[in-house]
Amino acid sequence: MSTVLLAALALYVAAGVVTGAAFVTVGAARFAHHMTFTLPARLVLFPGAALLWPYVLYRWRRARSDEP
Amino acid sequence: MSVAFKAVQWNRDKLIYDAVLVAGVAIYIAGFAAVAWRWHPPKNLPDVLDIWLRAFGTAAFLMLTVILCIGPLARLDCRFLKLLYNRRHFGVLTFFVAATHVGLMIEWFAVQGLLHTLPADFTTWENYGKFIGFPFKTLGVAALAIMLTMAATSHDFWLGFLKPPVWKALHMAVYAAYGLVVMHVALGIMQYEHTPLIPLMLIGSLGAVATLHLMAGWREWDADHGRAAAADGWLLVGPPNAIPDKGARIVTASGGERIAVFRDGDQIGALTNLCAHQNGPLGEGRIIDGCVTCPWHGYQYRLADGCAPPPFIERLVTYRVRWNQGVIEVDPHPLPPGTPASITCPRTGA
Numbered sequence A: 001m002s003t004v005l006l007a008a009l010a011l012y013v014a015a016g017v018v019t020g021a022a023f024v025t026v027g028a029a030r031f032a033h034h035m036t037f038t039l040p041a042r043l044v045l046f047p048g049a050a051l052l053w054p055y056v057l058y059r060w061r062r063a064r065s066d067e068p
Numbered sequence B: 001m002s003v004a005f006k007a008v009q010w011n012r013d014k015l016i017y018d019a020v021l022v023a024g025v026a027i028y029i030a031g032f033a034a035v036a037w038r039w040h041p042p043k044n045l046p047d048v049l050d051i052w053l054r055a056f057g058t059a060a061f062l063m064l065t066v067i068l069c070i071g072p073l074a075r076l077d078c079r080f081l082k083l084l085y086n087r088r089h090f091g092v093l094t095f096f097v098a099a100t101h102v103g104l105m106i107e108w109f110a111v112q113g114l115l116h117t118l119p120a121d122f123t124t125w126e127n128y129g130k131f132i133g134f135p136f137k138t139l140g141v142a143a144l145a146i147m148l149t150m151a152a153t154s155h156d157f158w159l160g161f162l163k164p165p166v167w168k169a170l171h172m173a174v175y176a177a178y179g180l181v182v183m184h185v186a187l188g189i190m191q192y193e194h195t196p197l198i199p200l201m202l203i204g205s206l207g208a209v210a211t212l213h214l215m216a217g218w219r220e221w222d223a224d225h226g227r228a229a230a231a232d233g234w235l236l237v238g239p240p241n242a243i244p245d246k247g248a249r250i251v252t253a254s255g256g257e258r259i260a261v262f263r264d265g266d267q268i269g270a271l272t273n274l275c276a277h278q279n280g281p282l283g284e285g286r287i288i289d290g291c292v293t294c295p296w297h298g299y300q301y302r303l304a305d306g307c308a309p310p311p312f313i314e315r316l317v318t319y320r321v322r323w324n325q326g327v328i329e330v331d332p333h334p335l336p337p338g339t340p341a342s343i344t345c346p347r348t349g350a
Helices: A002-031 A039-051 A053-066 B012-039 B045-076 B078-084 B087-111 B115-123 B125-129 B136-152 B156-162 B164-172 B174-192 B197-224
Strands: B235-238 B247-252 B258-264 B267-272 B286-288 B291-293 B300-302 B321-324 B327-330
Touching (some): A002 A039, A002 B115, B087 B136, B115 B136, B136 B164, B156 B164, B164 B174
Antiparallel strands (some): B247 B258, B258 B267
């Protein structure tokens, strides 16, 4: 049982790392059009993006589909 | 308040705050370890790890307690507003101290060759039905997960991304984290600890948090229910000199909306009490460089129209004010954000 839980956690973290890295690199700017991001700021945003990756992915996809 | 997102918006005050904070935490942890070392000299590596584990664990608990006390303390006495100003960094540091506590716990298992037994501590389901023997580590890990979420979303970007109501609700989970930590410590003590110091720390901390919240809540309830209204519904604020110069007096409309009525010399204006940044209590702030300045993170707005000075774009709801037979009154109906509504008072007597 604990092996299954640990594997699920590892999968969640792996998906979070990939999504988080992509979001802070190219996605975050869509949500702050009049702002720029310094490199350290992108690094600071990464844990939040990785942690909340399902919601981040949902919002990101919705923002892309709303674009003209 | 910037046109570029930076990792950390440091200024001189925040640097001093953080330096004092880090020094205080380091002194506590080193002091705890020194006393414990002298009291119960460690016989082996697990004993050494156990001392550091407890030092970081109690530090995280006390830091969380102080964080929860800062809010009501600042409402009871404005001298504590300085502690509120940079509470976010306090929270992030608390997460790192708590995470170190967890790291030391894992190391404690590893050096004894017991790491493989650790997952079973969390997944032995029958133990969740027990009182003595409850897997208290699960409570600590749940609290750490909440603190991680809060620390990871503490940057201003997340406030805009998640929207203020969601962000605020997420960060109110600090109370759930504190409850979990209290249970984690209490159930852990019952299984392993026989000194009265930690139960005393637990009871004292919980008592301080509860008492300060009740006192601050009572004071705010009293202030919200004691405001007289004129026949046409305008709320009495008081004579102009009852409003501190460069400061505000907060009045509450019948719907519970708080209005901050500021005075800057002869100019009087009313804004919502909620800062556009994180709903900070604007009325507890001051007018600095001609702008109303939020006590939490220094966001600024013009008193005349509630607009942040260029290039910033935040705008606040304003309220009409009037001078009526020597006293200031405020219309409790909000105007659209950014509407000019301040007046120049003929005689403030200040």
